[in-house]
Amino acid sequence: MINVTDLPDRIRNRPTTSKRELARHSLRDALNSADWNVTKAARLLGVSRATINRWIASEGLQRPE
Numbered sequence: 717m718i719n720v721t722d723l724p725d726r727i728r729n730r731p732t733t734s735k736r737e738l739a740r741h742s743l744r745d746a747l748n749s750a751d752w753n754v755t756k757a758a759r760l761l762g763v764s765r766a767t768i769n770r771w772i773a774s775e776g777l778q779r780p781e
Contacts, residue, residue: 752779
């Protein structure tokens, strides 16, 4: 069995990332990859357009100009 103390310092002391932060980054990455086309971003993430729009609103994101 491997314990936390068996891991190297670079892994053991790594800052944790919350699920919300990961979702926020995934949303931004998908939107940027799709050139902010909500339909394409939804396909990339496997969710509906309505979900993408809801996430955009909840994160307060705005399409870059």
